Amino acid sequence: VVILLVTPRVEKALEWRELLAARLPGVELRVWPEVGDAAQVEIALAWKAPPGVLASLPSLRLICSLGMGVDHLLDDATVPRDVPIARLVDPNMVAQMSEYVLYAVLHFHRRFDVYDRFQREQRWEELPLPDTAKRRVGILGLGTIGTECARRLLALGFDVAGWSRSSRTVAGVETFAGPGGLDAFLGRCDILVSVLPLTSATAGIVNEAALARLPEGASFVNVARGGLVVEADLLAALDSGRLAGAMLDVTQAEPLPVQHPLWRHPRVRITPHIAGLTNPPTAVGPIVENLLRLRDGLPLLHLVERARGY
Numbered sequence: 001v002v003i004l005l006v007t008p009r010v011e012k013a014l015e016w017r018e019l020l021a022a023r024l025p026g027v028e029l030r031v032w033p034e035v036g037d038a039a040q041v042e043i044a045l046a047w048k049a050p051p052g053v054l055a056s057l058p059s060l061r062l063i064c065s066l067g068m069g070v071d072h073l074l075d076d077a078t079v080p081r082d083v084p085i086a087r088l089v090d091p092n093m094v095a096q097m098s099e100y101v102l103y104a105v106l107h108f109h110r111r112f113d114v115y116d117r118f119q120r121e122q123r124w125e126e127l128p129l130p131d132t133a134k135r136r137v138g139i140l141g142l143g144t145i146g147t148e149c150a151r152r153l154l155a156l157g158f159d160v161a162g163w164s165r166s167s168r169t170v171a172g173v174e175t176f177a178g179p180g181g182l183d184a185f186l187g188r189c190d191i192l193v194s195v196l197p198l199t200s201a202t203a204g205i206v207n208e209a210a211l212a213r214l215p216e217g218a219s220f221v222n223v224a225r226g227g228l229v230v231e232a233d234l235l236a237a238l239d240s241g242r243l244a245g246a247m248l249d250v251t252q253a254e255p256l257p258v259q260h261p262l263w264r265h266p267r268v269r270i271t272p273h274i275a276g277l278t279n280p281p282t283a284v285g286p287i288v289e290n291l292l293r294l295r296d297g298l299p300l301l302h303l304v305e306r307a308r309g310y
């Protein structure tokens with residue numbers, strides 16, 4: 001079997017090759033752009049493959065995403081439509097994402113956003129102590145990541161709700177589903193956390209109308225994709241004071257352009273898409289498991305349903 005690693009970051013591909021070689025003896029691992037005989041390649045492990053590369057592999061049987069999101073594959077019209085795509089689900093990355101979310105929620109919950117400003121003003125002033133059990137946190141997206149975030153926030157004592165495309169049950173979490181459930185969900189989010197996949201149904205879901213549904217003075221955290229947010233609407237909500245603050249790990253354009261107003265907005269915190277970095281030493285396990293399943297003719301895990309977009 002020949003596997004092709006395709007990522008613009010060649011040093012990452014070399015790390016992957018070493019980790020995979022140790023676990024898959026007898027498998028040939030090639031690193032793009034050294035494709036060799038394209039007809040021999042049966043499996044591609046890809047992150048942001050340049051358009052056309054995956055289409056040039058006529059014997060391809062499986063594409064494994066090297067990131068948890070698969071929008072990089074589904075947005076590329078040249079990716080063959082009949083080849084199954086497997087998402088990457090790495091519990092270690094899910095834990096990283098959850099840590100970021102906990103930090104961000106605590107930041108707004110304990111008013112560190114305001115205390116940061118107080119410090120800049122050398123102002124020694126106490127704000128009312130918030131009641132954790134009354135702080136309503138809402139998770140937009142209740143998949144693997146959202147569910148883990150909800151679980152950890154519950155453990156800290158927050159009042160947690162979640163919204164998902166189709167209805168889900170998570171112990172201790174008030175759940176809402178579908179377009180019909182969105183407004184009621186947003187209306188009870190003092191802190192809104194987005195962990196949704198970017199699909200045609202979720203693009204721009206955090207827009208003026210959605211932001212207007214949030215309680216006055218709510219905060220927003222996005223660790224998913226910038227395309228979920230209409231940034232002009234977000235800036236307007238921050239400027240009007242409706243939205244107290246935002247912590248954004250993702251933006252529409254990445255890297256965020258130097259001149260972008262989000263960089264300098266006093267109530268926005270930006271991090272450079274680091275909430276959950278693909279970590280080959282831990283991500284290799286779930287990927288190898290799927291490759292062995294393919295070899296043994298067993299059902300594959302985390303397959304993308306193209307119609308739903310993730």
Ligand code: GLV
Nearest residue numbers: 066067068069278
């Ligand atoms: C990162 O954004 C990923 O999808 O893994």
